[in-house]
Amino acid sequence: MLITEYLVNWTIGLFSLKLEIQERQNILIKLVNQDVDFFFETVSGNILTRLVGDTQSLAFGVQQFVTNIIYFLTGCITAISIMLLSNMVTVALFSGIYLFLVIGIAFMLFIKSRRKLILAFDKKRDVDEDMTDRVSNISLIKSSGLEKYEIKRIEDMNEIYNRAGDPSITWSSILNSFISTSISLMSSIYIIAVAIIIVLQNANQAQVAKVSTDIILVNILLSFLLGAVGMLVPTLRSATRAQNAAQRISELTEPVPTIFSNYEEAEIKKIESITLEGIKFAYPKKPDKIILPKTSITFEKGKSYAFVGETGSGKSTIAKLLLKFYEPTEGKIMITGKFDIGEGKTKTESHDLHDMNLPSYLSRVGYVEQEPQIVFGDFWENIRYAKFDATDEEVIRATKKANLHDFIISLKDGYDTILGQRGFLLSGGQKQRLVIARVFLKNPDLLILDEATSALDNIVEKEIQKELDQLMQGRTSVTIAHRLSTIKNVDQIIVLGANGKGILQIGTFEELIEKPGRFKKLYEAGLMG
Numbered sequence: 001m002l003i004t005e006y007l008v009n010w011t012i013g014l015f016s017l018k019l020e021i022q023e024r025q026n027i028l029i030k031l032v033n034q035d036v037d038f039f040f041e042t043v044s045g046n047i048l049t050r051l052v053g054d055t056q057s058l059a060f061g062v063q064q065f066v067t068n069i070i071y072f073l074t075g076c077i078t079a080i081s082i083m084l085l086s087n088m089v090t091v092a093l094f095s096g097i098y099l100f101l102v103i104g105i106a107f108m109l110f111i112k113s114r115r116k117l118i119l120a121f122d123k124k125r126d127v128d129e130d131m132t133d134r135v136s137n138i139s140l141i142k143s144s145g146l147e148k149y150e151i152k153r154i155e156d157m158n159e160i161y162n163r164a165g166d167p168s169i170t171w172s173s174i175l176n177s178f179i180s181t182s183i184s185l186m187s188s189i190y191i192i193a194v195a196i197i198i199v200l201q202n203a204n205q206a207q208v209a210k211v212s213t214d215i216i217l218v219n220i221l222l223s224f225l226l227g228a229v230g231m232l233v234p235t236l237r238s239a240t241r242a243q244n245a246a247q248r249i250s251e252l253t254e255p256v257p258t259i260f261s262n263y264e265e266a267e268i269k270k271i272e273s274i275t276l277e278g279i280k281f282a283y284p285k286k287p288d289k290i291i292l293p294k295t296s297i298t299f300e301k302g303k304s305y306a307f308v309g310e311t312g313s314g315k316s317t318i319a320k321l322l323l324k325f326y327e328p329t330e331g332k333i334m335i336t337g338k339f340d341i342g343e344g345k346t347k348t349e350s351h352d353l354h355d356m357n358l359p360s361y362l363s364r365v366g367y368v369e370q371e372p373q374i375v376f377g378d379f380w381e382n383i384r385y386a387k388f389d390a391t392d393e394e395v396i397r398a399t400k401k402a403n404l405h406d407f408i409i410s411l412k413d414g415y416d417t418i419l420g421q422r423g424f425l426l427s428g429g430q431k432q433r434l435v436i437a438r439v440f441l442k443n444p445d446l447l448i449l450d451e452a453t454s455a456l457d458n459i460v461e462k463e464i465q466k467e468l469d470q471l472m473q474g475r476t477s478v479t480i481a482h483r484l485s486t487i488k489n490v491d492q493i494i495v496l497g498a499n500g501k502g503i504l505q506i507g508t509f510e511e512l513i514e515k516p517g518r519f520k521k522l523y524e525a526g527l528m529g
């Protein structure tokens with residue numbers, strides 16, 4: 001008995017662990033393949049609680065459900081079988097029918113309480129999601145001195161969860177009391193029925209003695225049944241918990257991505273030029289708001305380009321299209337370069353980015369954005385993110401070019417220093433230098449600088465700009481710019497108009513500053529200072 005119980009628990013425990021790991025893996029695979037747009041819509045706290053909390057709830061719910069249902073079924077079957085084997089057919093039949101009725105009523109009561117239970121689960125997740133989000137924005141809370149406000153907010157949310165939890169507990173208690181009272185009643189009904197029969201049949205002493213022994217056995221078996229039926233409420237509760245978690249997980253895994261990596265396509269070994277061929281763009285969530293009207297432009301090999309324009313004119317959207325975070329609503333982005341044709345040979349061809357082998361293309365693209373992305377890990381790990389097989393010497397060469405090496409070796413643990421979440425240890429300029437070192441290591445053909453220095457102060461910006469200029473040498477570069485200092489020397493400045501007007505002007509800085517037009521206005525208004 002003990003061994004069987006151990007084996008049952010062990011098997012179910014192992015199964016639920018595997019289920020939890022598999023679900024996490026499944027969510028993570030779906031998430032990394034998901035369109036970027038999906039993450040703009042879904043708050044990170046939401047994703048994290050589903051990834052961690054809901055997978056755990058699902059596994060725990062399934063584990064509890066399976067364990068409880070096994071105990072419930074074995075309890076009922078054993079008790080009724082013993083009754084049948086002891087020739088208590090009437091008692092078994094009566095118990096069976098009675099049980100059936102009790103379970104039926106209990107089930108109906110449960111259906112009524114199920115909604116309350118789900119509401120309580122949902123409120124709990126709301127609190128979890130909110131807390132995860134707030135903790136990840138702790139510097140905002142600290143810098144605003146809003147600790148008390150946040151504590152009060154969470155208390156209020158917990159109060160809502162508490163209120164949502166109350167009815168579900170009330171219903172569970174009603175259900176539990178109903179089940180235990182009903183089963184206890186069974187033995188009283190049995191004793192009363194036997195007493196009536198004895199009196200009516202005027203039973204002799206031997207018959208009364210036999211019935212008394214039967215009553216003891218029946219009572220034992222009924223208490224067995226009570227134990228088994230007592231598992232019903234936790235069983236149904238676990239099933240609801242698992243189902244609720246599964247449904248929430250499916251909200252993360254069901255959306256179908258629209259951007260594909262095309263792993264099977266030929267790899268690009270070198271990017272030469274990029275042409276936006278009559279592209280038109282509106283964000284999928286706002287298809288009526290045209291961000292870029294029909295736009296055509298070629299970024300030639302080794303030349304530098306800068307997009308300028310008012311806020312919301314679509315500058316960063318260009319960067320997102322070049323990274324294939326989004327695809328043009330109309331038109332194509334044609335990439336010309338050397339494509340792998342097998343046996344170590346390449347051929348110069350032009351391919352639509354839509355159909356290209358995306359990882360091979362992105363491995364030739366360097367991206368520096370305003371908010372540097374730092375992963376939890378040491379400097380080695382962070383810089384090697386651009387090239388996993390880079391030697392220590394290559395990494396050090398890259399950090400020297402990015403002017404970060406001296407700072408790193410001044411730290412107690414040097415390159416082994418663990419960078420906290422999002423690089424809390426580093427200053428804005430140091431974080432940006434780390435990203436620049438990454439790009440030096442990657443040695444890309446196309447460089448996309450999306451307001452790379454706009455979060456930095458003027459002095460740091462000037463220093464970083466030197467590294468960025470060095471990085472741009474000999475590569476095709478597309479800069480999304482706010483300040484004049486970053487674009488004065490580029491080959492072509494492209495001026496975008498607000499409200500989906502698209503390209504208004506193209507020229508060098510000297511050309512544009514002479515002509516009346518949008519750029520001159522931006523310059524004179526001090527917007528490109």
Ligand SMILES: Nc1ncnc2c1ncn2[C@@H]1O[C@H](COP(=O)(O)OP(=O)(O)OP(=O)(O)O)[C@@H](O)[C@H]1O
Pocket residue numbers: 037040283284285286291309310311312313314315316317318
């Ligand atoms: N994911 C999105 N879904 C819907 N609309 C978006 C999305 N991202 C940006 N937009 C909208 O697209 C327009 C262009 O945004 P974009 O970031 O390209 O402008 P920008 O010129 O780079 O502005 P800024 O100089 O302020 O960074 C804006 O009106 C913005 O609100």
